Amino acid sequence: MRFRRLTEVPEFGVIAACIVVFIGVTIARPSFANPSNLQVIGLDLANYGILAVGVTFAILTGGIDLSPGSVVAFSSMVSAYFNANLGVPVWLCVPMSVVIGMVIGYLHGWFVTRLNVPPFAITLVTLTAAAGGALALTKGQPISGVSNAYLTIVETDVLGVPVPVIVFIVVAVAAWFFLERTYAGRQIYAVGGNIEAARLSGIPVLRRQLITYVISGSCAGLVGVLVIGRIGVGDPSVGSGWELDAIAAAVIGGVSLYGGEGRVIGVVAGALLLMLINNALIVLNVSPFYQQVALGLVLGVAIVADRIRAQRRGKPRPRRLPKSIAGEVASAETASAPAGSST
Amino acid sequence: MTESQPDVTQGDGERTVSLRHVAKTYGETTVLSLDELELRFGEVTGLVGENGAGKSTLLGILSGMVAPDPGSEIEIAGEPLTTGSPMASKAAGVAMVSQEFPLVNQLSVAENLCLGMRPEGARRFGYDARAVAREAQRMLDGVGLDVSPAAVVSTLSVPARQMLEIAKAVGRPSRLLVLDEPTSALGPVEADKVIAIARRHAAEGGAVLFVGHRLEEVREASDRILVLRNGRKVDEMPVAEASDDRLIRSMVGRDLFHAVAEQHEGAVEKKVVFAASRLEAPGVGPVDLTVHEGEILGIAGLMGAGRSRLVHTLFGGIQATGGSMTLGGRKYAPRTPKDAVDHGVALVPEDRKLQSIVPGSPVRWNVTLPTLQRIGHGGVFGPAAEKRRARTLLDLTKVRLSAMEQPVRSLSGGNQQRVVFSRWFGVEPQLLILDEPTRGVDVGAKADIYDLIEGAAENGVAVIVVSSELDELFGLADRIAVLRKGRIEAVLDRSEFSKEVIMRSATGVEVAS
Numbered sequence: 001m002r003f004r005r006l007t008e009v010p011e012f013g014v015i016a017a018c019i020v021v022f023i024g025v026t027i028a029r030p031s032f033a034n035p036s037n038l039q040v041i042g043l044d045l046a047n048y049g050i051l052a053v054g055v056t057f058a059i060l061t062g063g064i065d066l067s068p069g070s071v072v073a074f075s076s077m078v079s080a081y082f083n084a085n086l087g088v089p090v091w092l093c094v095p096m097s098v099v100i101g102m103v104i105g106y107l108h109g110w111f112v113t114r115l116n117v118p119p120f121a122i123t124l125v126t127l128t129a130a131a132g133g134a135l136a137l138t139k140g141q142p143i144s145g146v147s148n149a150y151l152t153i154v155e156t157d158v159l160g161v162p163v164p165v166i167v168f169i170v171v172a173v174a175a176w177f178f179l180e181r182t183y184a185g186r187q188i189y190a191v192g193g194n195i196e197a198a199r200l201s202g203i204p205v206l207r208r209q210l211i212t213y214v215i216s217g218s219c220a221g222l223v224g225v226l227v228i229g230r231i232g233v234g235d236p237s238v239g240s241g242w243e244l245d246a247i248a249a250a251v252i253g254g255v256s257l258y259g260g261e262g263r264v265i266g267v268v269a270g271a272l273l274l275m276l277i278n279n280a281l282i283v284l285n286v287s288p289f290y291q292q293v294a295l296g297l298v299l300g301v302a303i304v305a306d307r308i309r310a311q312r313r314g315k316p317r318p319r320r321l322p323k324s325i326a327g328e329v330a331s332a333e334t335a336s337a338p339a340g341s342s343t
Numbered sequence: 344m345t346e347s348q349p350d351v352t353q354g355d356g357e358r359t360v361s362l363r364h365v366a367k368t369y370g371e372t373t374v375l376s377l378d379e380l381e382l383r384f385g386e387v388t389g390l391v392g393e394n395g396a397g398k399s400t401l402l403g404i405l406s407g408m409v410a411p412d413p414g415s416e417i418e419i420a421g422e423p424l425t426t427g428s429p430m431a432s433k434a435a436g437v438a439m440v441s442q443e444f445p446l447v448n449q450l451s452v453a454e455n456l457c458l459g460m461r462p463e464g465a466r467r468f469g470y471d472a473r474a475v476a477r478e479a480q481r482m483l484d485g486v487g488l489d490v491s492p493a494a495v496v497s498t499l500s501v502p503a504r505q506m507l508e509i510a511k512a513v514g515r516p517s518r519l520l521v522l523d524e525p526t527s528a529l530g531p532v533e534a535d536k537v538i539a540i541a542r543r544h545a546a547e548g549g550a551v552l553f554v555g556h557r558l559e560e561v562r563e564a565s566d567r568i569l570v571l572r573n574g575r576k577v578d579e580m581p582v583a584e585a586s587d588d589r590l591i592r593s594m595v596g597r598d599l600f601h602a603v604a605e606q607h608e609g610a611v612e613k614k615v616v617f618a619a620s621r622l623e624a625p626g627v628g629p630v631d632l633t634v635h636e637g638e639i640l641g642i643a644g645l646m647g648a649g650r651s652r653l654v655h656t657l658f659g660g661i662q663a664t665g666g667s668m669t670l671g672g673r674k675y676a677p678r679t680p681k682d683a684v685d686h687g688v689a690l691v692p693e694d695r696k697l698q699s700i701v702p703g704s705p706v707r708w709n710v711t712l713p714t715l716q717r718i719g720h721g722g723v724f725g726p727a728a729e730k731r732r733a734r735t736l737l738d739l740t741k742v743r744l745s746a747m748e749q750p751v752r753s754l755s756g757g758n759q760q761r762v763v764f765s766r767w768f769g770v771e772p773q774l775l776i777l778d779e780p781t782r783g784v785d786v787g788a789k790a791d792i793y794d795l796i797e798g799a800a801e802n803g804v805a806v807i808v809v810s811s812e813l814d815e816l817f818g819l820a821d822r823i824a825v826l827r828k829g830r831i832e833a834v835l836d837r838s839e840f841s842k843e844v845i846m847r848s849a850t851g852v853e854v855a856s
Contacts, residue, residue: 182722183715190712193701200660200692200699201713201766202684260703 010254011266013305018273025280032283039162041279043154043230046164047072047223049271051246052253053175054219056267057212059250060179062192062259063112063119065213067104068220068246070130072239075100075224077134080143080234083150090147098221104130105217109210119213127243134236143234154229164226171219176264188212192259248295249274252302273298358384358420360519360550365415367400367574375400375411375574382519384420387541387551389565389582391558393594393785397574398554402523405552406439407432419518436518440509440525446496453479453492456511482514483507486540502529502646506536513540519550526560527782530646530811532850538564556783557812558590570594595787613637616671616805617657617774623665624656627829630666634774634805639796641820642809645849649829650809651693654778657807658690659683671773684713689767693778693809695756699763702752706742707733709751709762714769736765740795757788764795775799776807781815793819813842825849 026033051068058065079097082088088096104126111117156163179185190198191208199205227238253270255262277298281291360382367375375397382388392398403409405417410427417424425431432439446455453476462478465471479492488506490499499507505528512520522541526534534557541551541564555561561568568585570578570593578593613636621629627649634640644650655661657668659677668675670686677683683690692698701709710733711718718724718732733747740761742754751759760780767775777796781789796819800806810816816823817840825833825848832848835841 180726181724183719183724184722186708186712186715189704189708190701193704194697196698197701198712200658200680200690202679202681203712204679204681256703260701 010309011263011269014253014266014269014273014302018269018276021273021276021280025276025283029283032280035160037279037283039157039160041275042162042165044278045272045275046162046168047226047230048242048245048249048275049168049268050171050219050223050226051242052249052267052271053172053264054216055243055246056175056250056253056255056262056264057188057215058119059247059255059257060188060192060259060262061209061212062195063209063212064123064247064257065105065108065216066120066123066243066247067108067126067130068216068223069239069242069244070127070134071101071104071217071220072223072227072242073134073236074104074130075221076228076238077137077143077234077236079224080146080228081137083147084143084145084234090149093147094149094153094225097224098218101217101219101221101224102214103217105214105220106210108217109213112213113206113210131240138234138236140236142236144232146228146232146234150225150229151232152229154226164229167222167226171222172264172268175215179264184208184211189260192256192261194260245274245295246271248299252299254306256306270302360384360417360419363416363418365401365404365417366412367397367404367409367415368412373574375404377401377574377576380569380576382550382552383567384518384550385545385548386566387545387553387564389561389568389585390552390554390571391556391561391568391590391594392571393787396571396594398571399523400574401571402439402441402521402552402554405432405437405519405521406441407437436516437521438512438515438517438519439521439523440512441523442527446504446507448495448497450496451492452483452490452494452496452499452507455496455507456482456492456514460515478514482510485514486510487536500647502533505529506533509537509540513544517549519552520544521552521554523554524556525553527556528646530644530648531846532645534560556785558585558587591786594785615669617668617675617807619657619666619668621666622656622663622668624652624661624663627652627656627661628666630829630831632824632831634807636805637800637803638821639800639806639808639819641816641823642807642826643811643813643816643823643845643849644826646811648826648849650826651778652829653826654690654776654807654809657683657774657776658688660690684770687770687773688776689713689770689772689774690776691760691763691767691778691780693782695759695763695783700751700759703750705748706737706751706754706762707747710736710765710769712766714766717769732769736769737762739768740765741791755785755788756783757785757791760784760788760792761795764792768799772804774805774807776809778809779811780808781810781812813845827851 022033031037051072055065055068075097078100079093082096083090083093108119108122108126111122112119153163158166179188187198187203187208190201190203191205195205228234231238249271250262250267251257251270252273253262253266253268255267274295277294278291281294362377362380365375365377365380366373390398390401400409404411404415404426407427407429415426417426419435419437422435424435447458450458456479457475462471462474465474476492483490483492486506486509488503488510490503490507496504496507505525509522509525520541522537525537529537538560541553545551545566553561553564555564562582562585565582567579567581568590569576570590572594578589580589615633616636617632617634619630619632621631623629630653632640642650642653652661656663659680659682662678663676670688675686677686677688680690696702701712707730711729715724718728730747734744737744737747742758742761742765746754746758751762754762780796781792784792796806796808808816808819821837823835823840823845824831825835825845827849832851833844835844
């Protein structure tokens with residue numbers, strides 16, 4: 001009974017999958033669970049996870065953000081450029097990257113809420129333009145000579161946990177708190193669940209939509225900082241395609257692309273599952289070409305599982321009915337028995 | 344109680360649509376179980392029942408959208424129908440007008456009407472726009488709908504779309520015409536048209552199944568009325584025997600509906616809560632209006648008279664372009680619904696599914712939505728406090744608390760509406776505006792909702808009720824304002840209530856002088 005209750009939790013599937021993959025691969029290749037490999041997984045997870053949490057906000061309102069990958073490239077290149085080429089101190093360049101993401105996000109939100117541009121379209125513009133901007137800045141050349149501080153951020157660890165992972169945890173907890181414990185968070189769900197009902201309930205619908213794009217953009221700017229430290233240079237081609245992984249992580253974690261449904265815990269698990277699988281394929285010496293196939297399959301399974309769950313939820317399930325109406329159903333059943341019309 | 348009516352079932356198979364052992368079960372729940380049911384050609388059969396009685400399932404099976412359990416048999420004029428296939432149902436001559444309009448909003452009226460068919464006399468190849476337009480015009484004329492075939496559907500009003508949907512079904516030859524609450528989106532004048540269409544189809548030899556929730560209309564349209572309850576046919580009668588009492592008793596399974604309400608004693612002398620003077624908005628006004636403490640003001644009018652517009656103007660959803668409003672004696676000029684809510688104005692909008700509930704979210708979320716700020720501090724709230732608050736609010740309208748964590752969409756229409764009332768009682772409104780508060784709510788729950796409305800008025804809330812059902816207004820309202828073309832045509836006190844006067848004011852037909 002208790003187990004059944006557990007399986008009702010929408011995120012149960014992803015979390016279980018994480019555990020199964022982890023244990024399975026560890027048995028096959030014990031080196032998978034080495035602290036050094038776990039740190040690599042953690043660093044990847046930080047990047048993708050932060051993007052996934054950010055993009056979740058936009059998706060919850062029924063929107064989408066296709067730009068995070070390109071914003072990572074653009075903000076990290078600008079940050080590196082100012083630091084390495086113009087000699088601006090690193091303590092200014094780090095927040096600069098986040099602010100760039102924030103401003104881009106604000107523009108997305110502005111276009112979506114003021115001009116009613118479809119989020120898909122306006123963020124597609126940035127997907128292309130920001131990636132181009134990152135390349136144009138240095139004619140495609142990487143920027144070396146960035147401050148060691150970038151690397152220090154990424155390479156430091158606290159009790160073996162790399163700082164980026166801690167950043168990710170902080171972001172995830174903050175997002176969880178915002179969505180589950182604040183008015184604005186709840187109102188974001190309402191906007192995605194039924195925008196007209198939200199408006200007629202006195203919710204400032206446009207402001208709620210706008211803030212989600214700002215959050216998504218800021219998350220991308222934050223990842224922009226982390227990738228510089230990871231690679232050691234400003235790389236204009238970084239981040240390409242990451243937005244799709246981020247969206248995939250959210251969807252695998254149970255976020256509905258129609259908006260209004262999904263929780264941070266699921267998104268974190270979704271991102272973790274993707275990173276575990278990616279890393280496992282490397283550890284198991286599977287050709288990198290198959291990594292994309294694996295990602296696609298996981299996404300497919302997650303979507304199908306979600307639909308099946310939704311369908312089951314839509315139908316009456318006599319066994320699990322609350323006591324108060326179980327009686328009615330029982331009487332309806334006995335009443336229909338003598339008729340024997342169905343079989 | 345298994346009712347068999349051998350005298351009816353022995354009909355001539357050639358001239359009936361007959362259903363035998365038609366059942367539908369989901370898991371272990373039986374939602375429909377009919378031993379025998381017959382719809383005769385040349386007759387309009389009315390079908391009534393509460394929400395959840397199995398009406399929609401039955402219609403779904405007839406139209407092929409729902410596959411019945413194995414063993415179910417349907418024959419149309421003696422030919423067995425392949426169940427569970429919309430194509431087969433269509434081919435067998437079942438035409439269905441559903442409550443949700445399956446129209447392609449981006450296409451024109453003509454394109455919608457001729458979707459999936461080639462008009463007679465059209466060119467063999469390519470798309471013959473002229474023939475399509477001609478055919479569409481014929482179909483529009485058939486139902487007396489006055490819109491251009493070239494108009495894009497998304498620009499049409501809801502009633503016009505409903506009529507279009509009917510035109511689509513009636514315009515093609517069919518043997519069984521199924522009308523699912525065809526009048527629920529229509530005003531009285533259009534409703535009469537629909538009834539005439541149903542009668543005509545029967546007179547031409549077709550069978551008609553008329554599903555309705557306004558008993559008056561079902562009676563007017565039908566020759567015979569069937570009552571469903573809990574998925575079974577519990578009563579069947581010729582229309583002459585279909586009294587309100589009998590129908591309601593059969594539908595609900597018990598006596599209910601002890602007349603809507605006792606009279607309220609004159610609330611007129613109490614203080615004014617809300618007043619509008621020379622209020623104007625697009626399609627509205629100028630309107631002068633006052634509502635007193637504890638008073639229920641009814642607003643009547645035909646579809647398109649501007650009732651919902653007026654209401655949304657009061658709620659800040661539509662910007663007033665002129666005039667002024669006061670609330671509790673102070674100036675009131677809401678720019679957004681949020682302003683209105685902050686001032687203690689609540690609106691239960693017309694379309695529950697589109698405008699008021701967040702269907703996939705739990706009942707708890709829906710109830711606390713506009714008043715989250717009353718739970719915690721500084722924009723933050725805790726789950727325990729929210730549950731407590733939700734419980735208090737749901738208690739006010741007697742929603743069963745076990746439903747608190749279920750998605751709202753899993754509740755019945757009546758319970759959904761109670762959740763919406765709970766939500767707005769949480770605002771502790773000075774002015775409560777209700778736009779068609781009992782639409783899509785079954786009879787039993789209706790009476791409860793009337794109680795809620797009266798309870799609110801007794802607590803001193805000023806209430807505005809917009810309704811298409813005059814009986815509802817007669818039962819509830821202290822005064823009724825009649826709206827026509829955005830203006831108030833007449834305001835009647837309780838002693839002056841009369842359907843005739845209201846219909847005259849609403850239609851603008853001059854009182855004979």
